[in-house]
Amino acid sequence: MHIFGFEITGYQLAFVAISGVTVIAALGVVLVPNILRAALLLGLTLIGVAGLFVLMNAPFLAAVQIMIYVGAITTMIILAVFLSNQVMRIGFSQAIYNPILAAGAAGILFAFLFITVANSVWINDPRNIIAAGPANSDVGVEAISRALLQPYVFPFELASVLLLAVLVGSVVIAKEDKPGA
Amino acid sequence: MDLLEFAKELGIITTIAVVVLLFVLVVVLYLVLKLRWVIARIQSRLGPNRTGPWGVAQTIADALKLFQKEDIIPRGADRLLFTLAPAIVFIPAYLVYVVIPFGDGMTPRSLNIGAIYFSAISSIGVIGIIVAGWASNNKWSLLGAFRGASQLIAYEVPIILALAAPILITGTLDLNRIVQAQAGGFWHWNIFQGMPMLPLAFLIMLVAGLAEINVAPFDIMEAESELVAGFNTEYSGMKFALFFLAEFAASFTLSAIIVTLFLGGYQPPLHILGGQVTAKLFGVIPLFSLISLFWFLFKCWVVVLGIMWIRSTLPRVRMDQLMNLSWKALIPAGLANLLLTGAYVAFWMAK
Incomplete structure (x- = not known):
């Protein structure tokens, strides 16, 4: 089908719909004054990202994204909001205190990500996917696990050590001081 | 396209x-x-x-x-979230049905990451429960939601650990292929394989699953004697019906996933009772799928009856006992089991 002279495929429609939801939800996260609603919108954003992964032929990443980011991290954020019950009732100011600094940080992050993405070698090139729809080859679970345990084993282990340190640290902070101990 | x-x-x-x-x-x-x-x-x-x-x-x-029933939204409730919460609980409970292999060639949508899809989608529901409890603006609801959140988070971990054992042994995440690997008589079912790791994984899955679907003895998030009705105290009419629907849908999902992973899915207990033989006898091809569907539903029925038996006989646990059971018993057991299964697959099955 042609709209305004462009050929529109169903794949592109799905891409526009999903990325639209993702971007709008992401805007909501930073603009909605109610912090609980912002947290829920964050969940929606992450589901949208999972949808993009599905479109990019990476269903495993999509499932893991939902399991970890939506199922665990969003839940944790909501619980944290509950526990700090002062935050729940009062409006939560989302003002940007230093716009120049914020824009700079966002710009640097964007540039960094953009350069990395543009210079990476892709099994399914995103540009091809958007133009022609997904190729038939899935990025398999096996390929991911081989990558994690062979070339990337050091960063992978480093991340887990970091997580372990965070866990131990939070236990130490949360532990009540016993008198005489 | x-x-x-x-x-x-x-x-x-x-x-x-x-x-x-x-x-x-x-x-x-x-x-x-x-x-x-x-x-x-x-x-x-x-x-x-x-x-x-x-x-x-x-x-x-x-x-x-x-x-x-009148559809009541209490004063002081967050109207939008109060209305959304039942949907957030119901939709994941319904979406997991998509990957369940109901019979031979009868999976609504076969995914090659089916097992992970199942645990990913079912992990969304907890958000709905928390939102329901908070949006109701009622202390019973909020307490129920709190309990629910800590319970569901705690019991998701052992479920995933238990899920990993049959996946490691069959070597695939595709639920269909896990079922196919269990063909040929009940002694090929996963629960009778890989002694003692898979039977242990089955037990962990069953116990953690009971907590995950929130039935007695683990129904403390809606413990009637303590919390009125827990997170859904303020709900009535259709919205309550959605919670109710999700709860029972989830209890069928639990038995379906247990049957798929451990009890041979749609495979008949003996080859002679399967569709291939009957189809040859009567010369009806579609019968083949229907017979496998029958076996799947029959096994689910048995597991569901077992769950109902458990929930009607055991007394409710306390909150601290519930947390201890998961973090101090099921998760360590699941981790040890995963390690053993890995060693078994790497050193024993490789031969």
Whole structure:
């Protein structure tokens, strides 16, 4: 089908719909004054990202994204909001205190990500996917696990050590001081 | 893929979705009735026996009553989130049905990451429960939601650990292929394989699953004697019906996933009882799928009965006991089990 002279495929429609939801939800996260609603919108954003992964032929990443980011991290954020019950009732100011600094940080992050993405070698090139729809080859679970345990084993282990340190640290902070101990 | 094909695909997806939804509704109708019969029998009561022959119309009467109820939103509630919460709970409970292999070639949508899809999608529901409890603006609801969140987070970990054992041994995440690997008689079912790791994984899955679907003895997030009705105290009418639907849909999902992973899925217990043989005898090809569907549903029925038996006999645990069971017993056992299974796959099965 042609709209305004462009050929529109169903794949592109799905891409526009999903990325639209993702971007709008992401805007909501930073603009909605109610912090609980912002947290829920964050969940929606992450589901949208999972949808993009599905479109990019990476269903495993999509499932893991939902399991970890939506199922665990969003839940944790909501619980944290509950526990700090002062935050729940009062409006939560989302003002940007230093716009120049914020824009700079966002710009640097964007540039960094953009350069990395543009210079990476892709099994399914995103540009091809958007133009022609997904190729038939899935990025398999096996390929991911081989990558994690062979070339990337050091960063992978480093991340887990970091997580372990965070866990131990939070236990130490949360532990009540016993008198005489 | 051009737009026409895309529209066709959408049509197919919608049809599948409607069929699955109807199946969920029928299953829930049956399960509610069965639960009341089973619990009445175990507690030496009569149970529903007035509406229709043997009381079979009881759930329909219940549903009709529920639809007539006034839809109440309490003052001071967060109206938007209060309305959204039942949907957030129900949609994941319904979406997991998509990957369940109901019979040979009868998976609504076969995914090659089916097992992970299952645990990912079912992890969303907890958000709905928290939101429901918070949006109600009621202390019982909030307490129930708190308990629910800590319980569901705690018991998701052992489920995933238990899930990993049969996946490691069969070497695939595709639920269909896990079932195919268990063909050829009940001694090939995963629960009788890889001693003692898979039977242990089965037990962990069953116990953690009971907590995950929130039934007694782990129903502390809606403990009637302590919290009125927990996170859904303020809900009535259709919104309550959605929570109810999700709960019973989830209890069928639990038995379906247990049957798929450990009890051979749609495989018959003996080869001679399977579809291939009967199809040869009578020369009817579609019968083949239907017989495998029968075996799958029969096994699920048995597991569901077991769950109902457990929930009607065991007393409710305390909150601290519940947390201890998961973090101090199930998770360490699951981790050790995963390690053993890994070693078994790497050193024993490789030979």
